[in-house]
Amino acid sequence: MPTSPLPKAAFMVLLIVVISVTSWELYLRNKGMKISYDDGKELWADKRAKVYLPSDQATVFIGSSRNKYDIDAPTWKKFTGESIVQLAIEGTNPLPIFDDLANDKNFKGKLMVDVTEGLFFSLSPYNTGDPKEKVQYYKKRTPSERFSFEVNHVLESQLVFLDKGHYSLNALLETIRPKSRPGVFVEPLFPEDFDRVEFSRQDYMTPRFESDTNLQNQVKGIWNFFRSMSKEKPLDGAPLDSVLATVKANVDKIQARGGQVIFVRTPSSGPFWAGEQMGFPREKYWERILSTTGCKGIHFADYPAVANFQCPEFSHLKRSDAVIWTTNLVEILQKEKGWMFSHMPANN
Template structure:
């Protein structure tokens, strides 16, 4: 018999908390929300630890968000037999991750570097802060953090409400329509939940609703406009670009000297975004220059008819059906034209 008020309160607490979260989970699932994973430093570090897999059985991808949307990992793995290790970080430069891999004597594998010029050649310290933080986290993560990650993974596998970006207490409070304070930097409407849910392999897949609903798509294109309008980055002058390319060259040479393979990829963009990128980062001054200076091969989407025609719903990332086609062709180009070897041949397995 429960004589203590603490015991009775404890039982009541258990009932209320269980009822609340069962109800909340059912409500979210009825709204069509699917499982998504917290794509923070723990998940990134988990993937970072996999780069030592044998070079003929794995490929590492670094870059920005386009890599995360455009590479369909299931397709890649089915076609090539290679494990795709996704280390791209959205909205950031891949250069700190490249430097980390270059400095790691044990990394000797295949590396695909996505070039989104606005981020890749950015001079803003903000665009290297998050990758640097993740690299530092990977190097310092404790046994306790690793174990917590494993438990968290099991919970995220089964619970929709575990979605820090969109369903945490702070994210829910952000939904309250409170007038903006004048002069404060704030995103116009935040990033919609349907745009970038992330799976455990760190692939972002737009939801069906996002692909169909132009209102939500406009919310994201509005974000791109906003970022462009508030960007205070100094324009990368030729000298700065040259010094960045020199550093990249050194890093790539270190990987190649150990037997690693490296390639640059320029993933598709479309509409006004692609037009703006052409104006801001003329191909000859950036893409061609980095290939020529580093002596590394590149795949530019505009050079291949099979992948040059995609229309990105929000001008910058592929929807999943296009990502599958893009990935199939990327794997074939790598094997046929660039001489990459995979566990399976993408041509024969297609």
């Protein structure tokens, strides 16, 4: 009977796979890349489950990518003694998550809503699909999925190459993608130095991105591409009233249970900020949110200490500025908006 090739082949597999994976990992580390987490539905659901922490232990953040870049979790913890529960999702409308929290009778905590007008006042399914999918996943996730997430967390925390957004098979193939037919929407590729993700779901740019204007220009180009793609006019009239009514209803539900809600306009700069002011005049959108809901709000332009950030790609703060913004935000919340942080360290 001929000998089976399987044992030798299996040994060969083990050997080559271990060598290849180790080499790949070492190469990426040598390139200066650090651990970045897959910011998918699993990580989002893990954070969503934490909204039930007592309101004196955590604040929940919803919105879009600005909240994720601009709120520095360690700074928040340092000055408030509390954790952040980051539920904002890049490039999306936060209303599905707002609805979810408002309708969850067990959520009675503090909620900070980031208002990026172009997304907050959008009815496009493109901007609401991802949050809805993540909310559904959270509600239906199985014990097996939760356990897999925990194992994955252990591995992701150790291995740089487990960065699905940039080093998975599909992501690597995307870097060599050929040109598509005119008219086909192809999702633009962000440079890997732009969107690194921490386990807290805080996003940050690498120091290389902060200093490399070529990389920054790539992202500015992507914002231009999205602007040129958008056919949606700023909401007006009845649809705008309807969105505001929904927001108010959500605020009322949370406040009725003893929760707190505050709206925050996070910084942007350059042509992005100018365009936002033109498309979404403050009095017509921002002020109406506050007047309709009766909530307090913090608009970055009202505070000289944080009014003039220069965002590297016009829309998000670099890490050192995120520290300044977060520090100021805590101070404004406490001194001006009446928020209490009962676990605040004594020396702050």
